[in-house]
Amino acid sequence: MHIAEGFLPVAHCVAWGIASAPFVIHGARAVIQESTKNPESKLLLAAAGAFTFVLSAIKLPSVTGSSSHPTGTGAGAILFKPPVMAFLGTVVLLFQALLLAHGGLTTLGANVFSMAIAGPWAAYAVWRLVRVGKGPMELGVFLAMAVADLVTYCVTSLQLALAYPDPDLLGALAKFAGVFALTQIPLALMEGLVGVLLFRFLVKVAAPELARRGLINTAQKEAAHA
Structure with missing residues (x-):
């Protein structure tokens, strides 16, 4: 996540941009549809975007000499489903590239694919699996947020391995994943706890x-106002 400018070959930048574009366009339409159909959700949409921006802007030094970030995309995926996060995540990454020098413009497509597409879809899959199995909301949130974080970095590792497959793809993937793993695993667990809060x-x-979105039941809604 946040692959910097110049780290990917031009062909890879173009390919990841093309791969991400349909998701982002669909996400933009989903945001417009959500805002039009449910105007009261605009504040929550803004909060989901702001949460992702703030959390993913936190830059923590890695014990391997790199740096790691939370992602924050799991929350929006739970609240609004993954397509919305493809667009919100793109806006977040664009502003971070322009204002904070996190990531880059040429690598935007790759960063969008890992953080705004792969992470949210993984989070939503875990959330649905827990909830369909009648698991508690807090467990679903914790696992979804943690998985979104880890999957983002797994995809980033794959992107870097594809760009630098020396001596082979699997070896490069293990190398890049190892750079992130020691820091990212505890960071993902902490992100899960932040999501629960x-x-x-x-x-x-x-x-x-x-309750309207089906995230809590009537009893939980009544308990919240008790």
């Missing part, structure tokens, strides 16, 4: 909206 807060201040 966030949703506990949302249950208190936005229970009707969460």
Whole structure:
């Protein structure tokens, strides 16, 4: 995540940009549809984008000499489903590239694919699996947020391995994944805990909206207002 300018060959930048574009376009349409159909959700949309921006802007030094970031995309994927996060994540990454020098413009497509597409879809899959299995909301949030973080970095490792497959792809993938792993695994667990705290807060201040989206049941909604 946040592959810097110049780290990927031009052909790879173009390819990842082309791969990400349909998801981002579909996501933009999903955001417009959500805002038009449910105007009251605009504040929550903005909060999801802001949460992703703030969390993914936190740059932590890695014990391997690189750096690691939380992603924050799992929360938006749970609230609005992954297509919305493809667009919101793109906006976040664009602003970070322009304002914070995190990532780059030529590598935007690759960063979008890992953080705004792969991460949110993995998070939503885990969330649905836990909830369909009648698991508690907090467990689903924790796992979804942690998985979004880890999958983002797994995809980033694959992107770098494809660009630098010396001496072979699997060896390069193991090398790049190892650079992130020692820092990213505990960071993902912490992100899961932050997600639980966030949703506990949302249950208190936005229970009707969460209930309307099917994220909490009537009993939880009533308990939030008790």
